[in-house]
Amino acid sequence: MLNHAVGSGTHNHKDRGHDLYETPPCAVEALLKVETLPKRIWEPACGPGSISRVLTKHGHSVLSSDIVDYGQHYTKRDFLACTEPTDRTIITNPPYLLAEKFVRRALQLSPQVYMLLRLAFLESQRRSDILENTGLIRIHVFRNRLPMMHRDGWTGKKASSALAFAWFVWERGYRGPTVIDRISWE
Numbered sequence: 001m002l003n004h005a006v007g008s009g010t011h012n013h014k015d016r017g018h019d020l021y022e023t024p025p026c027a028v029e030a031l032l033k034v035e036t037l038p039k040r041i042w043e044p045a046c047g048p049g050s051i052s053r054v055l056t057k058h059g060h061s062v063l064s065s066d067i068v069d070y071g072q073h074y075t076k077r078d079f080l081a082c083t084e085p086t087d088r089t090i091i092t093n094p095p096y097l098l099a100e101k102f103v104r105r106a107l108q109l110s111p112q113v114y115m116l117l118r119l120a121f122l123e124s125q126r127r128s129d130i131l132e133n134t135g136l137i138r139i140h141v142f143r144n145r146l147p148m149m150h151r152d153g154w155t156g157k158k159a160s161s162a163l164a165f166a167w168f169v170w171e172r173g174y175r176g177p178t179v180i181d182r183i184s185w186e
Helices: 025-034 050-057 096-109
Strands: 042-043 062-064 090-093 110-119 136-142 164-172 178-183
Touching: 025 050, 025 110, 025 164, 025 178, 042 050, 050 062, 050 090, 090 096, 096 110, 110 178
Parallel strands: 042 062, 042 090, 090 110, 136 178
Antiparallel strands: 110 164, 136 164
């Protein structure tokens, strides 16, 4: 039943709505095992707050925002329309259809960016300018597939993930090679 899983290409854009696929908390816990995150974080595509809750539980001060009000008392804000730089580190699982735009905007606004992206994000000539020589310091590839992220409101059969994901980490000013490692959420 993978045709209903994220990224299978069978969901039309109308059904996908705002492309909300909540991040499994274990993905954030795995990141915390391999990265020392700063105290002040901005989660600009927070949805109902999956990433924000884990980070807050670990003592981080998280500014949580989204273009949609999911009733969680987070700030309603269109991240792609933001132009004011921030000293907060940006950490998010962006909407899949807007992932490239989210990365570009985050790199303009913040000195440190963490994005949970499909590993296939690396496979693009069009994204060369943000993948090469822009501070991409680390890619933490999950050695085991993440638990499935079904779209918001999905009531069908639950599927296991067929997609590989990784945390991509950018640091403004970094000019060295990108280090790729393998992490586990289990």
